Structure formats: C-alpha cells, structure tokens
Amino acid sequence: MSRTTSRSPLGRALAAAVVLAGVVATPALAQPQRGPRAAAPPGAEIAARAKAARLDRANATTGEFQGKRIVFTPAVLDADADLAAGAVIGVLENDVAGDETGLPAGRYNLYAAQLGDGWHVYAESDGQIVKEALRVKVERRPGPPADKRPRFRAVGWGFDMDYEREIIRTVPPVASVTVAPATLDVRIGESKQFTVELRDSTGALLTGRSVTWASSAAGVASAASGGVVTGVAPGTAKITATSGGKSGSATVNVPAIRYVVSVAGPSSLSAGQSGQASAYAYASSATCYGCPPVNVNEISWSSSNPAVATVYPSGGYGYSIGQVRGAAEGSAVITASYRGGSAFFPLTVTRALVGWVNVTPSPLTVAITQPGQLTATVYDATGKVVTDRPVAWSSADPAVADVTTAGRVLGISVGSTTVRATVEGVSRTTSVVVNPIPIATVTVAPAEVNVSAGTITQLEAVLRDAMNNLVTGRTVVWTTDNTGIADVTASGRVYAVGPGSATITATSEGKTGTAIVAIPGPTTGGPATTTLLTESISFSW
Numbered sequence: 001m002s003r004t005t006s007r008s009p010l011g012r013a014l015a016a017a018v019v020l021a022g023v024v025a026t027p028a029l030a031q032p033q034r035g036p037r038a039a040a041p042p043g044a045e046i047a048a049r050a051k052a053a054r055l056d057r058a059n060a061t062t063g064e065f066q067g068k069r070i071v072f073t074p075a076v077l078d079a080d081a082d083l084a085a086g087a088v089i090g091v092l093e094n095d096v097a098g099d100e101t102g103l104p105a106g107r108y109n110l111y112a113a114q115l116g117d118g119w120h121v122y123a124e125s126d127g128q129i130v131k132e133a134l135r136v137k138v139e140r141r142p143g144p145p146a147d148k149r150p151r152f153r154a155v156g157w158g159f160d161m162d163y164e165r166e167i168i169r170t171v172p173p174v175a176s177v178t179v180a181p182a183t184l185d186v187r188i189g190e191s192k193q194f195t196v197e198l199r200d201s202t203g204a205l206l207t208g209r210s211v212t213w214a215s216s217a218a219g220v221a222s223a224a225s226g227g228v229v230t231g232v233a234p235g236t237a238k239i240t241a242t243s244g245g246k247s248g249s250a251t252v253n254v255p256a257i258r259y260v261v262s263v264a265g266p267s268s269l270s271a272g273q274s275g276q277a278s279a280y281a282y283a284s285s286a287t288c289y290g291c292p293p294v295n296v297n298e299i300s301w302s303s304s305n306p307a308v309a310t311v312y313p314s315g316g317y318g319y320s321i322g323q324v325r326g327a328a329e330g331s332a333v334i335t336a337s338y339r340g341g342s343a344f345f346p347l348t349v350t351r352a353l354v355g356w357v358n359v360t361p362s363p364l365t366v367a368i369t370q371p372g373q374l375t376a377t378v379y380d381a382t383g384k385v386v387t388d389r390p391v392a393w394s395s396a397d398p399a400v401a402d403v404t405t406a407g408r409v410l411g412i413s414v415g416s417t418t419v420r421a422t423v424e425g426v427s428r429t430t431s432v433v434v435n436p437i438p439i440a441t442v443t444v445a446p447a448e449v450n451v452s453a454g455t456i457t458q459l460e461a462v463l464r465d466a467m468n469n470l471v472t473g474r475t476v477v478w479t480t481d482n483t484g485i486a487d488v489t490a491s492g493r494v495y496a497v498g499p500g501s502a503t504i505t506a507t508s509e510g511k512t513g514t515a516i517v518a519i520p521g522p523t524t525g526g527p528a529t530t531t532l533l534t535e536s537i538s539f540s541w
Helices: 043-052
Strands: 061-065 068-076 087-094 106-115 118-125 128-132 137-142 150-155 176-180 183-185 191-193 195-199 212-215 221-224 228-231 235-243 246-254 259-264 268-270 274-283 300-303 309-313 320-326 330-338 341-350 354-360 364-367 375-380 392-395 401-403 408-411 415-423 426-435 441-445 448-450 456-458 460-464 477-480 486-488 493-496 500-508 511-519 529-533 536-540
Touching (some): 043 106, 043 118, 043 128, 221 235, 228 246, 274 330, 300 320, 309 330, 320 341, 354 415, 364 408, 441 500, 460 500, 460 511
Parallel strands (some): 259 341, 268 341
Antiparallel strands (some): 106 118, 118 128, 137 150, 176 195, 212 235, 274 320, 300 330, 309 320, 401 408, 415 426, 441 460, 529 536
16 A cells, blocks of 8 residues: 555544546645534434435445555435535445544445535444544546546545645536526426526536426425426416526416316296206316316306296216206396306296196086086196186086086086096096986975865875976975874875874975865764865864
8 A cells, every 4th residue: 555644643634625527627726724623414414315325336445554444435426416515425434443544443424515625524323423524535536438427435544645735626606597488387287397597607608517496385386306397286486496506586377277167958947847957067178287077066056036047956977967947937047157167058937837727616516407616726836826827618428517618517417427627738627416407396285185084185296496397206205293183105195094183294305395184073963064165175063
C-alpha cells in the first residue's frame, strides 16, 4: 500500500472534497479552509436513506492496514443529485479496530454533506451516528458509458493521497425554473405532462438535474415525477417544479364532471290516470377520463305543477323509473335531474275518465203499468262524483221491462230482467222484477145477506185495478169474524150457523172487501111476517 497522511490518527477532522466528472473546472480554485462542524442529521434518517440506496458492489474499494481489510462499497445516485443537502455515499466494512478509520470494527453507512468550506462525513450504525469527520476522501466518479449516474468512492486508509491539497469543484447553480404550459386543463382521471426548463444565471440551459414536483392541492390534481399531473376532483391546483433550491409553477384546472340526462314519458294523461317515465344519465367524456358510473337511485323527479300532475321515483335497473299521475286538467313539465344535469318532457292532463258507475235502487220492483225510476251515480277516476257525463240505459229483455233514456223502467210483462247504465264505456247493471197489475179494490157481492140458519150462500169477490179494470186470476182469502153465527169456505161459500150478524171478509194482495150476513132467530106467537127490503131481507115471526 502507498503512504497515508501524516496527521494524528484520532481527533482530526477530515478535509473532504468532491470531484465531479464531466464538469468543466472553474478557474482560480482555492484550497478549502476548515469550516464549522456540520450538525449531525438523525441517525434513524441516515439508516432509512441507506436502506433505500442502491450500491455499486462491482466497484467496491478495498484497502488494508496491518493485515486488516477496509472495504468501501459506493452508492449510485442520479447525476444531478443535490449533494449540498446530503446523501448516503456508500457502506464501510471495517475489520480494523484502531487509528486508521477511527471506528470500531463493524459495518457502517456513510453519509456526506457539503457544509460551508468542505465536506463532513458521518458514520451510522443501528440508527446511531458513531463518528463524524472520518479520515476518508469522498470522490465522485461517473459510471460506465451505459450508466451515466455517478458513483462515490472513498480513497484513504493506505491509498496515496494528500489531504491538504484536495480542491472543490462545483456545478453551475440553477438560477430559474420555468414550467410550461402556464395553464393546463385536465379532466378527472386524465393524466397530462408539464415540461420544465432549468437555466443558470447566464441564461444557459441546464440539463441532467433532478427536479421534484409538488401539487398545492393533491385532492384536486396530483403531481408525479416527470411533471405528470392527474385530475382527481374539480378545482384548481398549483403545480410546482423545484431544482437546486429554485422553483417554478403552473396552474392546473380540473373541470367538474358534467352529467347528461335523457328522459322519456307520456305526452298526455287523464286526471286520475297513471303513466310511466324513464330517465338515463351518464357522465360526459368531455369532462372526465374513465368516467365514474351513475347511481340511478340518485336521479330525482319533479313536476312543475303538482296540482296538475305528480311524479315519484319507482326503482329501475340501469335507469330510473318515474311514476306519473294526472291530478287535474291542465299542463305540467316533468323533469329528471342528476348532479346538475337534467332533462324534461311536457305533459297535458285531460279531464278524468269515468272510474265506476253505481245504480240504485238495486234490485228494482215494478208492476205492469206502474213504472219505476233508476238513478245512475257516476264517479271519475279520482273518485269524484261527476254529473256532466251522459248515461245510456238499456234492458236485457225489453219484453219484460223496458227503460227510457231517463232511467224510467216500464213493466211490460210479469218476470225479471236486468237494466244496464253505461257511461263512457263503463257500465253497471241492476235487477228488475215485474209483478202483475196490482189490485186497487176488492168488492164482495152481495154486500149484505139475510139467510136462515142452516142455509148456504155463495159470495163473490170482485177485484179491480187502479184504472177500475176487472182483475182476475188472483188469490182471494176468505174469513169470518164470528164462526158461531156464520162460517165461510176458501171459495166464499157462507154457512149460516145460528141467529145473529157476522162480517165476511175477502182479502187479495193486501186489499179487502166485506159483506154482512144476518141470520134471524126463532119467533114465538102470531104468524110469521116476511118483509122484502131493497138490498136487504128481514125475517120476523
């Protein structure tokens, strides 16, 4: 091995330097002066960075001291890594427990940070900083042609170097960052890319530098490496690109999703009638990329005139169904809405159709020559009684009972039939019974009879209608008010039982007629005298 520095092994800070391959050296470079010690970063932070670092094991540097091995495996960073902010430069594996490294034997993550006049190098193990200002030179070299990213390596611990003569070379700092375009419209779910220009203080374009991107409102638009932004939600976000401590920004506008609604429904209903409307909604692709699905349960329905027509949602699969019902004559507009989008259709409501008809009385009983009256009550589809609808009357058997246009039923012959009332195609029937001509009077002839006890007299019942027409063929019931004086048979024969007076009654269909039967008693003394009176007979002894 070649010589090492002549400094005291312990207690001396290392003067570190960086040589950047491929960068033109600046003139009049002076030797660095010792500066203040760098504040140690958290050991846990160094450990986390080391875990994520990529190591170039193929280019590890190995040294020996007193037969002990010292191995440094460099890390690979981006070509424009900001070393001033600090970086993990590699891993040190030390078999030497002594002055040459100032560290106990072990494995350490090395972290270098440029501060003031030079470099400070920290050794970290198990999340703790073990040593600062290691006796090691930090050198940054480019990788092979296929990989332009630089590698770090340590020179020392037996390598030929003079710590006092190292120089620092720097790259031109970033003076300005410009993001283009200045404003970008991005749909929700869509990704677009900004470009960035880095220039130094002379206006020269800088390349190969690391750029970080950030969004002022990640909930509106997210920013990723390379300047790729993605719309997340409606709003405006400021996208900032930062490199070398300089920043530039642009604005991203994410429009709200616009929903389109289509609707179809009946153009006309009658009051009380129901119809079905349907609505479908979708997100306009002009406002979103990979648009979200529509929740049809969120489609709402409304009527511009609920007094004329009402509407309410009624489910649907893939589309929304609206049940529309006419309430009264007039016009209304039915609208379906979804998240700011809407569509409508006009509706005309005509007068209510007939719902049902009621006919009274039911049943109806009439007699021949004695008409009866039927009444039809008409209800519309809303349940309201209407009186402006014409009623058509008809009889199922006009030979038994006929009906006038006003609902008057005429009994034609004895029997039964049905009469129908029809209103706008809706009908109701009732039964009609036709009885014979009713009896108005019953007369018994003769009206007075004077007979002797033990004799039989035939009485006749004369039946007449209200027009005084003789009625025959009806049942007559005969009764006496005193069977001890005169009795009567079902056919009207009167048997004189004993002296006195009795009333014989003939009854037919609720009407009655009577006759008086007088039976004289036995006489004593003198000859019997017979006197004939007009319409009466009296006996005396």
